[in-house]
Amino acid sequence: MIAALAFYLFAAVLIASAVMVVTARNPVHSVLFLILAFFNAAALFLIAGAEFLAMILVIVYVGAVAVLFLFVVMMLDIDFARLREGFQRYAPIGAVVGGILFLELLLVLGSWTFADQSEDLRLSPNPGASVTNAEAIGRILYTDYVYLFQISGLILLVAMIGAIVLTLRERVGTRRQNIEAQVARSGSISLEQVPTGAGIRALGIRRPPEPEAEPPAVTHDAHHGGHH
């Protein structure tokens, strides 16, 4: 009873926020509604007893992917009035494309047949009471589907390398910090133990420094460039 009520609540909020993702005027609000939709989907997983999937959904999609979405969308500099102009001109084309996609979906779903015991499996993803569902997923993923799992990993790796190759550019004249050289340097910095309360005067260091007898001769030879 409570589970059914919770299901309809989460499902209703999920669909409503999905609609808001498309119709919200501000893209940042769209992403926030998307996050709400992810949360409700996670809650539906929880109701179905798949707590591992629910947590992974929140960690991966809400905790990482949506953060980057938000990151990018917040920095967009878009004139929304210009984006919306010509809506009536493009609406028929959009409707035709949407209609074709809908028909294709209908064709696919028309020839769909359910497995015999799918109805029993639907709300009990665990194979038994003794196995947690993290274990249950692991047993299937790393045995029957191990090649598909590896291939999906490789595809993600290729996408990552592609993104780096496309955006990495060497700029000339950038200054870099060589941390290894800094750490390996010795001699110029040392720690001194001074009596508490005495300050650096105990070491013979004067602040402000006492004026030198004669200012050192200014040489410009060693200073080619380097001034900004």
Place this chain on the structure above:
Amino acid sequence: MDGFLSSPVGVLAITIAQTLALLVPVLIAVAYLTLAERKVLAAMQLRRGPNVVGPFGLLQPFADALKMLMKETIVPSGASRFLFIMAPMLTFVLAMLAWAVIPVNEGWAIADINVGILYLFAISSLGVYGVIIAGWASNSKYAFLGALRSAAQMVSYEVSMGFVIVTVLMCVGSLNLTEIVLAQQNVWFFIPLFPMFIIFFISTLAETNRAPFDLPEGESELVAGFFVEYSSMSFALFFLGEYANMILMSALTTILFLGGWLPPIQMEPFTWIPGPIWFALKICLCLFTFIWVRATFPRYRYDQLMRLGWKVFLPFSLLWLVLTAAVLKLTGWLPA
């Protein structure tokens, strides 16, 4: 009485009582953590710290809270009103929400769920939203820059934190927090996994935006970063959320590496002290180190922060993960 306790209303009443029994001490701890931080920092800098309000300044947190409550909440013009008000609430609620799964003793958790560690990781990864929404909704350049920095920082350090957690999970064989603690009865994990313990501790500093990784605040360059436009109680919620997160991360470090509520040695004088006290003592040790680090190290530069996260911690934790897996497999210590 038994009938009432097992009815839906009774279960609800028990849950609420348990929640209060946990959250009230946490909130008091948060209040006194702010005082402890000021006292410890003062001691390290040869000052006295707050010592006027109450004996030894013990009433200072309450004076601060009252001051915050009396001030006016200012919403900047051009701010996204709803999100501006919601962001600090989100930060605070998330910091409280995570405590639902923390076991303070064997069987003393409000919800002892199977995927406890994943729940904690999920909640802590949501913390970035409070910051990023606050920065965007304030309609201010400084706040926005702080929010962007924070988003990049938290996402970067979460990756290596994830690998550290996976390493611990391999040694335990369960995602349940109670079982993680019970697996450390012979040896606390910070001894065999010492490098991962260090990486995890530094990552928690970055995750909670504490010094030396407090770039999102960066008062010398960004005024106060993402909460520059906040005042009064909405600022206080950010403040409380940050300190509650520190305590939470210390609790997580304690559970993963310092043996949770277990005494150091399972022997007579140590076992007299009850588990929750050990748990609190270990959290205090972690918190002291947080403050100690703040008093000691200067703030990182932004590129150094990113270098440390992606080029040092990530490869190292990945390597150590593979190494741990190999050792566990070859020695046959892999938990069933």
